[in-house]
Amino acid sequence: MKKVFLTATPPTPNGDLHLGHLSGPYVGADVYTRYLKMHNIAAYYLSGADDHQSYVPWKSKQLNVTPRYVANKFGNAILETLESANVRMDAFIRPETSKYHIKFVQEFFQKLYQEGKLIEKETPCSYDETHDRYLHEAYIRGKCPHCGAECDGNACEQCGRPNDCVDMISAVSKFSNHPPTTRIFKRLYFPLSKYEKELRKFYGSVKMGSHLTALCEKMLEDGLPDIPVTHISDWGIPVPVPGYEEQRIYVWFEMAPGYLAATQELNAMIQASSDVKSLWQEDNTEIIQFFGFDNGYYHAVLFPALFLAYNPEIRLPTAFVTNEFYRLEGLKFSTSRNHAIWGRDLLQKFSPDIVRFYLCYSRPETFMTNFVLSDFESFVRSELIERWQSWLQELSHKLVKLYGGKAPDLGSWHHRHHQFYQQIKQFVDAADTAYQAENFSPQKITRTLCELVRISHSFGREESHLISMASRQDEIKASISLELLAAKMLAILSQPIMPEFSINLWKKLGYQISIQWEENFSFIPTHQAINELENLFASR
Incomplete structure (x- = not known):
């Protein structure tokens, strides 16, 4: 398995x-x-x-x-x-x-050391003489030697590349707020360059985004550095090598x-x-x-x-x-x-x-995004409450009024029904693609769900004009069956992002079985009892 x-x-x-x-x-x-x-x-x-x-x-x-x-x-x-x-x-x-x-x-660590895959080097290290402290990571601040952005020791958040602290520009100790001196220390290093060939082969198969690809290729192009894997510290896992009792594993x-x-x-x-x-x-x-x-x-x-x-x-x-x-x-x-x-x-x-839905909707996938509390509150009100909840309530009211709260048969289809059915299939395919690891995009999934609801709501309101016409009742059955299908697929497609909403909707649609992905989706069975589709978003 x-x-x-x-x-x-x-x-x-x-x-x-x-x-x-x-x-x-x-x-x-x-x-x-x-x-x-x-x-x-x-x-x-x-x-x-x-x-x-x-x-x-x-x-x-x-x-x-x-x-x-x-x-x-x-x-x-x-x-x-x-x-x-x-x-x-x-x-x-x-x-x-x-x-x-x-x-x-x-x-x-010990296995790599015993096999000679870690090397011992004496190198200059940043040091705060006033506070008698070896400086790395959180204890030192300066500019990245690669991109010039402000960063802490050993790595830059902006460009993603490592540094060795002594190569930082305009560095200062966070203890004294003064420039550090250097002292020579013996540390253990991991020589990345020995694995360049294997890494190049690996990058040919692993799926990753363009920004990360550029970082890897730039590091290969510039030559992979030796990385210090021990630091002088009393916090962390002790180095299991004699002579390094005062150091900890990076x-x-x-x-x-x-x-x-x-x-x-x-x-x-x-x-x-x-x-x-x-x-x-x-x-x-x-x-x-x-x-x-x-x-x-x-x-x-x-x-x-x-x-x-x-x-x-x-x-x-x-x-x-x-x-x-x-x-x-x-x-x-x-x-x-x-x-x-x-x-x-x-x-x-x-x-x-x-x-979860809004964090997925605004997720910073390929570029930085911005959270503003008022935008979040406005989105929740206008999209989830005024659109999603309104559509499902309107569908529920039609079911109660026309069919006693039960799913109708599939009725008689016209071209607009076939068109809406194809749209539902396209939304399912789009969401399924965006859920795949190589395409993973909660942004696309949430927008697909919003569009599914928008199109379904529009379709339902347009079809409602025919409800009073006796000659169109079979078409109304088809329309409402399709709206129910859209609601069912909304429950399935939203489950990974909104598990409580999804299960709540699923049960209100009359299902007792656990919710699973449907490759070949099916209509809600005729005469299946549908509960009122209200209060689907749990409140705090």
Whole structure:
């Protein structure tokens, strides 16, 4: 049986999830997982808390608490927000409590070291002499040596490329707000360039967007760098190599074996017999990864190379699904600057279906998009309430008045019925295409659903003019049967995005069986009782 593992970049527990987080990989991967499960595919959604990011101890410094307190507090908050948003992960790994994570990461690291795939180098490193601190990631700020944008250490969110901190332009320590000095430290590096040939071959098969493709090709063109995979720190997983007791495994190195460990944890949860190595090597296994473009280098360059170094038989991802930044009233969402609308706050006022739908509708798929609260509220009112709900209520009233609340037979079709039927088929095909990993576009899906409702509403109102004509009653039966078909397909097509609305509509249409995708869709059976199609959007 085919198995699909879907991953979403583990969120950093230095704050709760804001709408920018939700609009990207977390809702996106949930939507795709639900779509696969509607096709009876064994799909498993994996993520976890990225506890060992340097942003966790940096947050703890600001709050005057321990890093572990921060990781636990916000890790719990993240899980609560995901649950409130109806994001259902099959495994969400907490490194501190996982039976497998730390052990597997260290074994993975040790194997690469023992096989000579990690190299030892003494290199200049950024250092804050005033505070006696080695600087990396969250602790240093400057300009990217590749694109000149403002960025933190080790990677640039704007262009997606890595840096080594000492090559940053106009860098300053966040501890002292002064330019750092340099000190020589011995660290372990992973030489990416050794895997250039395999990566080029991989890029010929994996499905990914143009922005990520350009990043990968630019890095290949400029020559792949050696990446430091250990840092001087007291936060993170200890380096399992003698002489490196004061260093920790680079958190982005940790994430690659972390995905494998998450699969092992899932295996234990579902009581499967396969081990993690065979799971990621089986021919019937497919891996699809969801992440923001700012994490593109890690997932598309570093992780595949690490997997190749660890075991060339591991199946690499078949598709990367990325998103760009989601802006809040023109500025980037930012946990550290508290420029955000927190997911839990919006979800306390609006149902998860409504929030999920709008985040999909405005999802930053190929370019940055913008969230404005007044636009969101206006959209909900004008599109979902005044159009969707109005159409379904009007259809419900016609059913009660004409047929006692039961589905009529298919009646007599004319050219306009055939035309509307073909339109319904086109909407189904368009949505199905947009749900595919290689074309994944919640923007297109939500717009297709809106257009399906608009066309159906228009068709229903136009046909209503014939209701009073005795000679046209067979045509009215055909029209209402087609409207019911459109409503049924709306329930099916919307299920991955709006699961509660979908199931509510499905049951009101008289179905007791579970909702599944229909390749060859069928009309609602004649005389099937239809409940009143009202109050379909759950309120808070």
